[in-house]
Amino acid sequence: MTLPLDDRGLLLGDGLFETLLVVDGAPVWWGEHMARLRRGCVALSLPEPTEDEAKAAARQVIDDGAGHPRAALRLTWTAGSGGRGLDRPSMLSPRLLASLAPAPRPTKPLRLAIAQVRRNAGSPTSRHKTLAYLDNVLARREAQVAGADEAVMLNTAGEVACAAAANIFWMEDGEVFTPALDCGVLDGLARAAVMARAAALGAAVREVRAGAEGLGRAEAVFLTNSLMGLRPAATLDGRHLKKPPLLDALAADLP
Amino acid sequence: MTLPLDDRGLLLGDGLFETLLVVDGAPVWWGEHMARLRRGCVALSLPEPTEDEAKAAARQVIDDGAGHPRAALRLTWTAGSGGRGLDRPSMLSPRLLASLAPAPRPTKPLRLAIAQVRRNAGSPTSRHKTLAYLDNVLARREAQVAGADEAVMLNTAGEVACAAAANIFWMEDGEVFTPALDCGVLDGLARAAVMARAAALGAAVREVRAGAEGLGRAEAVFLTNSLMGLRPAATLDGRHLKKPPLLDALAADLP
Numbered sequence A, B: 001m002t003l004p005l006d007d008r009g010l011l012l013g014d015g016l017f018e019t020l021l022v023v024d025g026a027p028v029w030w031g032e033h034m035a036r037l038r039r040g041c042v043a044l045s046l047p048e049p050t051e052d053e054a055k056a057a058a059r060q061v062i063d064d065g066a067g068h069p070r071a072a073l074r075l076t077w078t079a080g081s082g083g084r085g086l087d088r089p090s091m092l093s094p095r096l097l098a099s100l101a102p103a104p105r106p107t108k109p110l111r112l113a114i115a116q117v118r119r120n121a122g123s124p125t126s127r128h129k130t131l132a133y134l135d136n137v138l139a140r141r142e143a144q145v146a147g148a149d150e151a152v153m154l155n156t157a158g159e160v161a162c163a164a165a166a167n168i169f170w171m172e173d174g175e176v177f178t179p180a181l182d183c184g185v186l187d188g189l190a191r192a193a194v195m196a197r198a199a200a201l202g203a204a205v206r207e208v209r210a211g212a213e214g215l216g217r218a219e220a221v222f223l224t225n226s227l228m229g230l231r232p233a234a235t236l237d238g239r240h241l242k243k244p245p246l247l248d249a250l251a252a253d254l255p
Helices: A008-012 A030-044 A051-064 A134-145 A189-200 A212-216 B008-012 B030-044 B051-064 B134-145 B189-200 B212-216
Strands: A002-004 A015-023 A070-078 A095-102 A110-114 A150-154 A160-163 A167-172 A175-179 A206-208 A220-225 A229-236 B002-004 B015-023 B070-078 B095-102 B110-114 B150-154 B160-163 B167-172 B175-179 B206-208 B220-225 B229-236
Touching (some): A008 B134, A030 A051, A051 A095, A070 B008, A160 A175, A160 A212, A167 A189, A167 A212, A175 A189, A189 A220, B030 B070, B134 B150, B167 B189, B175 B189, B189 B220
Antiparallel strands (some): A167 A220, A220 A229, B160 B167, B167 B175, B220 B229
């Protein structure tokens, strides 16, 4: 399958995506991912995919790619073909694309570096998984050039926002912190699961607006996303971090 | 021609584009556009297209689309196919795509509206024409919903940056102003031509960091880009503007 060259997802980043974990052929958190995709459509004024077409596209690539015990299913929802320039056509005909790739659970220690590239706190796109993900690509690249594996992104107000492809949590004096969603943060499904679990354990996560200095005082840092679940960081800008306490308990609801 | 679905331009906005005016089959400012595309490649750490392949791709679509006295040639340079996720493959094989569309000179009065969506002053992408152009799409859409034709975008620091698809200039007390490039502004070719012309006329343009209130005091506002040249704005957020003095003189070097 290929894509027409006038697709607005390609030309302008006009569209959204979701990445789902597929375990033994079954997508995890299907309903939650679809709900988030629909919220993204509202934010971007795009028509929403139907449940049936999304399920059919997912089923097709999962069946084609049978054999991966853990796989990443990507659903891409572009604004479809459009005329020249920024203006959308009066009738949008979005395109749904699906792909599957192996997604073994990462095991090596995770090294983080704070990137120079900032998250745009002045755009609704910072709260959604859009096809305009180049800032995250550049942040990841910065981290790798610095000898790390993943970037920590501050937003344009200088507040800790997220990792390039994950939500971020940190621990200080026995408390757990994560950036508030309005820092320009994706409403992560693993983030929500960890927060619910922490609350049930009596260790409610504090959603905060914090500068990089907050992270600098952290004893432990961990990332979450749908694919890897919860992953502790070994270092941040070269500083060694502790293994987060309660780690296994916090990850108990993650696939 | 179609595109493989694993192209990073499509999936992540990982790439660049240029839009050139083509008059009677001849691209205008070819060398300048290619130089800017190469600067974008450096900023994004992408390999650069060769002059020969770019010329061949342009020639092909210009020949195929013969008959438009004024046309828009779009060159799209994607990071090419890549693996799953943000990490680029160790060897990039970028793709060059070209397309042509009629681009008649717009004649109706231009109504501007200041958009809520901000330009990311914390990312190098704001200085380049990248495939991650969704913020501009959303800004344009906001302007249209407000009954205008084009959006004025402030950056995340609240400074006037540009229009969604053009550079912006304004006039106050006989002086001409435009945002400095480090406000998160594309280094526009028509912008540069107008600035050079203004300097030759003894009316040097002042590159400034100015908030929206600066624009609010403007007597006249005009936009520039490669396709439309210089275009005066009739209104800004509903306020009527004057026709800029020296208009024809400033536009003298534009195609």
